[in-house]
Amino acid sequence: MKNIRKGFTLIELLVVVLIIGILASIAIPQYFKVVEKARVAEAMSIISSVKSAQERFLARGGTYTNDFTKLDISYPGMSATKIETKFFKAELSDVASTGDPTYKLTATRITTGSSVAGRFGAYSISVTVPSSPRVTVAG
Template sequence: MSRYQKRVGMTLVELIVVILIISILASLAIPQYFRALEKTRAGEVAAYMGSVRRAQDRFSIKFTVYCNDANSLDIPLLQTKYFNNAFVLTNGAVATTGWQATFTRLASPMPPAPYTAGYTVIFNSLTGNFTSSDANVTRDLLPQ
């Protein structure tokens, strides 16, 4: 090989450095991707709660109590992909206790770590806040 001939390609060390850099970037990006994906899945409940809230307001005006059976509301039941379709409503007197809706996350597809399988999302009508049985879900995924 001539002394002045151009070197073509990469050395093994350069290739290993490139692979290391790519793997470090991937290890940082992949968890963020799964967190964003799970946030959109939890958003399915948050979007539906607007309809449930308005239906509960109409029901309470008509009957002076909140509805405790989702089938009695004047909206179609949501066919969710990631949460149990049979959500639970607990009610009370209109002026004092309000109502809560509880949705349970289906185990399949499995939520990514650190979120637990089967976590619940609870909407409280008095506070207008979402909470969860999993503190990580409340912190990362739910609207505040």
């Protein structure tokens, strides 16, 4: 009589587990990078909307403001001194009301309670307007 065996051998199962492990070791770090890029896009969106609101405020009053509530934008977690989201905290500083109007906007990554943020650490994105309208990332 013939014995017909059904199923997989131990070697076949180990090969499958090894392949899955290799794929996971490549995919998981890439996933974290994509997630963090999305978080940076959120910060850039906040920066862009604050910059636009500041320009509208400047057009109406001739100066920039250091008070987020005076701008025509609204975010959950927004107060006069900061905009705080789940992942970033934005703050205005160096607002000059005399001479050439200028301000500095800094979005700082919140790293508490996030496994993704722990991989990249704390960093901030700063924009100085208008004297040096470039974005700098400090880590």
